[in-house]
Amino acid sequence: MDRVKTGIEGLDEMLNGGIPKNRHVTLYGGPGTGKTSFAFEYIYKGAQQGEAGVYISLEETAEDIISNMKTTFPMFEDVEKLINSKKMEIIKPDTLGLDGVAGILEDRILSNKIKRVVIDSLTIMKMTSGVDEYRPMLFEFLSLLRGLDCTSMTTLEASKINKETVEYDIEHFVMDGIINLYNLDRKDKRIRALEIFKLRGTNHSRDLVPFKVTPSGIKVYTGEKVF
């Protein structure tokens, strides 16, 4: 199985080499758990290696994403250069529905040989469709992505997430892979941790491990325990 390396330190090791090519993985987490940072680094690291990527932001403007990420990751110095050379594109579509976003992706993938796609967030797209039509639409959308020969990362907002009582949404069943991001409550602070909850067709780490958002990128501390 071919793998796409996320480029995020420690994460590829946990994924047994990377995300299986042409599959989709969701970053599932509460507010501020690092969903946007993970997704941005995935596109950035791909762009650096010459793999073009598109980041679809459904809520924040492209300018806001770039400005926030430049502050979060000051050592990603070539972001502007990669954007100017179209190795990475950050788009805020006028439309929020699955159909509209699919159209934008098809266009970009055909014209710019995009290999990596991010949708931040699926939760916003979900709000635009009825309950009954969402699951088949999402399934169709994900099949389309796979058919377009790109490996995607989406974000999904968890309104309630703790390790003991995860409530399952439709996406948990439809997605190829799910990475849970936690902001664990400790006595006098919160600790960031993640686990690979599901990844179809491959072995992967089942550990809950700590991670940090640092100026040079996210660091996942594989093999370390969360205290």
Ligand SMILES: Nc1ncnc2c1ncn2[C@@H]1O[C@H](COP(=O)(O)OP(=O)(O)OP(=O)(O)O)[C@@H](O)[C@H]1O
């Ligand atoms: N330079 C930095 N160093 C350490 N932590 C940072 C830095 N910049 C941002 N952060 C942390 O990252 C968090 C935001 O991460 P991010 O925007 O990726 O989360 P998110 O899950 O996308 O949030 P939301 O649900 O609001 O979209 C901030 O709340 C802050 O704690």
Ligand SMILES: [Mg+2]
């Ligand atoms: Mg975000």
